[in-house]
Amino acid sequence: MLERLSDRVKKEFREWTEHMVGDERSRRLQALARTENEYGVDPFGFNLDYSLAAMAPFVWLYRHYHRVETFGIENLPPGRVLLISNHSGQLPMDGAMIGVALLLEASPPRAIRSMVEKWVPSLPFVSTFMARVGQIVGTPENCRRLLESEEAILVFPEGTRGISKLWPQRYQLQEFGLGFMRLALETNTPIVPVAVVGAEEQAPALVDIKPLAKMLGFPAFPLTVTGLPLPLPTKYRIYFGEPMRFSGRADDEDNELDKKVRTVKSAIQSMLNQGLKERRGVFW
Amino acid sequence: MRPAVVVTGISGNLGRTLAKLLHKHERIIGIDRRPFVGRPKDIEMHQLDLRKRKAEEVFRKNDIRAVIHMGIMHDPRMSEEEHHSFNVVGTTRLLEYCARYRVPKVVVLSSANVYGPSPDNSNFLTEDAPLMAASRFSGVRDLIEVDMLAHGFFWRHPHIQTVILRPVHIVGPTIKNAPSTYLRLRHPWIMAGFDPMVQLIHVEDAARAMMEAALRPEPRGVYNVVGPGEVPLSSIHRELGHAAIPVPHPVARPLLGLLFKYRLANFPPPELDHIQFLCNVDGSRWLQDVDWKPRYSMRETIRSVVGD
Structure with a gap:
């Protein structure tokens, strides 16, 4: 019974997605079925049907709540690519919005993978x-x-340091991990820097209750003005930079890698600064 | 007389399946403590324990071209001491005989379970991943020891071709291991909110892999062996028409612990990790080195547990 119910919910949500994105996009999204087996999943567990249903509320948030505007999405090269973005907002809404942007605005649509905690x-x-x-x-x-x-692949090199940062640190990039640079060098993958403007104000956190986080096994336990880390309807601007290509040894010294990482970081920071200058306010 | 292939643990389900595939091409000598029910006439059978001196006579008296070792047991009800002695001492003795009597090929059956399910796992573990299973489930400690004994043997005896196979969960109509038994439950537990991808292999595909490992010259070292692919656990239950019972994971472990203690369930609580976290492996090295493909599709493999 539960199964039939969930199948019905899935179908309704799928139709909602199709209604919002239109016929043409829906058809192009179908092509993402990739390497699905007879049970509709790819080897990593991705399921297009489920994803099209699950994306409905996020498409709605994308269109009507955060009213996302994208810039430079045509910079995305075909084939393997690492998207490196700033991370903020207590809930990973920035990741979801970048994901929806790539499905709705990129040509052809790309189903992004992000590396989760x-x-x-x-x-x-x-x-x-x-x-x-x-x-x-x-x-x-x-x-x-x-x-x-x-x-x-979408990577937030700030990790939990980014998503759980507090109000005074907004738009200040935290320390970047080096892992993504190693992988980019090893697999010869171009890096597209991404700046998300708007997410940093969505859930202003004042304190991080570290002992409570530790007790619950969470990476952080932020206390926001609303008490819960619910995102406010801030307007999102997502900037995609020109692809950056690096060469060098993947097993180089950390400080050599750090130099390369810093060029990516400064590309993101300058897009953030530009975005902050261009916008009229947090909510519009 | 023709050189023989020695098969330990031949009386088990996998052993019998392998024997039936192999006896048409090879002379087989079976070793097992249990009788071989339905033994083909041309298979020579020795009903004995590998730890006993008499096992060595089989090696002394015969010209042996390959040994396939699957006389490894996994029974959570057995005393840990006996379990350990049978698996570890048995394997040690067998490898000694192989070295002493210059057996050119040794195939050891291990399992993809040696990596252990964990929330930290990559989606596909390669053969060089650490064997972490015992960190969460001490009951599988000796299975890891057997794997490592074989691994050590591989390095110490470069002139012997040693192959260690780590197949994913073996299922089949008469298989009685934990995954097959679990998948035969009409109302299996699932961990509420968890639906890991699972890999299964049909017993005949696993037996064919063991056979290829023994007869072909190419394979050497450790191989993961994957069946027709991976599928969410929920799809398997759906395929089999099971009404699964979602149990919240913090409750499941203590509850199963009680049921196991009072013999109302036959799964020790750490087995729950397998229906909660990933333990999937990358089988590409095996496919590259050996011309082997699973013959059973995903659907056929799943349905085989209920004898379809």
Whole structure:
């Protein structure tokens, strides 16, 4: 019974998505069925049918709540690519919005994979949801495997340092991990810097209750003005920069890699600054 | 007389399946403590324990071209001491005989379970991934030890072709291992909110892989062996028409612990990791080195547990 109910909900949501994105886009999205087997999943657990249903509320948020505007999405090269973005907002809405942007605005549509935190697979429901919409645990092996099969991967090198940052740190990029640069060099993958403007104000957090986070096994426990980290209807602007190509040894010293990482970081920071200058306010 | 292939653990389900495939081409000598029910006449059978001196006589008296070792048991009800002794001492003795009597080829059956399911796992583990299973489930410690014994043997005896196969969950109509038994439950538990991708292999495909490993000259070292692919656990239950019962994971472990203790369930609680987290492997090395493909489709493999 539960199964039939969930099948019905899935169908309704799918139709909602199709209604919002229109016939032509729906047809192009169908082409993303990739390497699905007879049970409708690819080897990583991605399921197009599920994803089209699950994306409905996010398409609505994209269009009507955060009213996302994208700039430079045509910079996205075909084939393997690493999208490197700033991360903020307590809930990974920035990731979802970049994902929807690539499905709705990119040509051809790309189903992005993002590298999720290692604690996600230990969460009920969230783990299943993430797997079905194509998001996987951020291990270097997973990333390498996906890049070698020419996928687009979203990485937030700030990780939890970014998403759980507090109000005074907004639009200040936190320390970047070096892992993505190693993988880019190893697999000869172009990097597209991405700046998300708007997410940093969606859930202003004042304090991070670290002992509580530790107790619950969360990476952070931010206390926001609303109490919950619910996103406010801030307007999103997503900037996609020109692809950057790096050469060098993947097993180089950390400070050599750090130099390359810093060029990516400054590309993102300058797009952030530009975006902040261009916008009229947080909500419009 | 023709050189023989020695098969340990021949009386089990996988052993019998392998024997029936192999005896038409090769002279087989079977070793097992259990009797071989329905043994083809041309198979020579020795009903004995590998740890006993008499097992060595089989090696002394015969010209042996290959040994296939699958006399490894996994029974959560057995005393840990006996379990460990049978698996580890048995394997040690067998490998000693192989070295002493210059057997050119040794195939050891391990399992993809040695990596262990965990939330930190990559989606596809390669053969060089650490064997972490025992960190969460001490009951599989000796299976890892067997794998490592074989691995050590591989490095110490470069003139012997040693192959260690780590197949994914083996299922089949008469298989009685934990995954097959679980998939035969009419109302299996699932961990509420978890639906990991699972890999299964049909017992005949697994037996053919063992056979190829023994007869072909190419394979050497450790191989993951994957069946027709991976599928969400929920799709398997749906395919089999099961009404699964979602149990919240914090409750499931203590509850199953009680049921196991009072013999109302035959799964020790750490087995729950397999229906909660990923333990999938990358089988591409095997496919590259050996001309082998699973013959059973995903659907056929799943349905085989109920004898279809």
